[in-house]
Amino acid sequence: MLTAQLDHEPLSGRVLIRSQSVRDAEAGGAKLFSQHRLKLLDAPSEFDARVNGVTLGGVSLFYMNYRAALAVAAPAMDDAMGICFPLEGAFQLTQGRHRFEAHAGRSAAVICSSEPFLMEWSPNMSMFCLKIERTALAEFASSLHPSDGRGVDFRRRIESPQAMQSLLGGFRLTELAVTRVPDGQQISVPLAARIRDHLLLTLLISQPNTLSAALSRDDGLSRSSAVRRAVELIEARPAAVTPSEVAQAVGLSLRALEQNFKDRLGTTPFAYILKCRLRRAHSELLAGGNRTGETVSAIARRWGFSNLGRFAEQYRRMYHQTPSETLRHAAGLSNRRVGRG
Secondary structure, eight states: OOOOOOSSOTTTTSEEEEESOHHHHHHHHHHHSOOOEEEESSOOSOOOEEEEEEEOSSEEEEEEEOSSOEEEEEOOOSSEEEEEEEEESEEEEEETTEEEEEETTTOEEEEOSSSOEEEEEOTTOEEEEEEEEHHHHHHHHHHHOGGGTTOOOBOSEEOOHHHHHHHHHHHHHHHHHHHTSOTTOOOOHHHHHHHHHHHHHHHHHHSOBTTHHHHHSOOOOOOHHHHHHHHHHHHHOGGGOOHHHHHHHHTOOHHHHHHHHHHHHSSOHHHHHHHHHHHHHHHHHHHGGGSTTOOHHHHHHHTTOOOHHHHHHHHHHHHSSOHHHHHHHHHHHHHHHHHHO
16 A cells, blocks of 8 residues: 655645635635535544645645544536545545445545535545646547557546556655745746646656557657757757757657657656756866856856756756856866966
């Protein structure tokens, strides 16, 4: 059984709802998810709705804990689907002909967009909820396999240990990435795109769906020319591209691009883009001593790094010194040359 015990409140720096009123929690939740009704199933000692979350351009991840036994009734969602992943407790889901229970550490549920649903939560239930807009899913699915971008339907119950572990890992990585963005600062568009793509790819690969057969086939796209074009594109503008955009530009699915990079270059498109951006920043830091007033933050932003702490960590891992140390050393060499002149 998968262990998903909590030692902290996920996404606690991104508070969306705090309410001890059922009606206020219902109204707040309707803005985040869809119209729904909440009904207390027991007389709780306390009702304390707590929702934290982040939106990443068509995909939103929420942590939810209402500390009460509840029934949640909602009409069909026209434009979105949901993944409900219990971390504590359990819930029972009824949607159309489908009815089953999901228990923390053992199973989760896919809520499709086409039918009304009813959920009944145990009083100790908390969960991650992934809301995915249908347009975002269709666009991403098309990047993986263009002929199958019309729509993707999933098996309703998630119960394989591999799928559970993969999804929880994706949620935890998302939480870690979001936590590293300073309080009050917006998540950059490139970072949001990378997190969103990672979550969607994890879901499509781990949970059986109508695209699974196409994804499991060998695309036969072991094309050195495509990899070469991808590398040229990345090298030309590393601060402005994402793996999905590179794949589309060179005519490969994202999966095929990932596989070809691993086979031919021993890395991933994302890692290659990151390394290229770090190399460009390193070159500018080395040359920074010749530029009056050049700063680490300006160079970092120029190459797509919005989180300076994260940039410094990645830079130190690659060059074994901090960006400021590189800049100071370059400035010192420049000053000595000027002095000798």
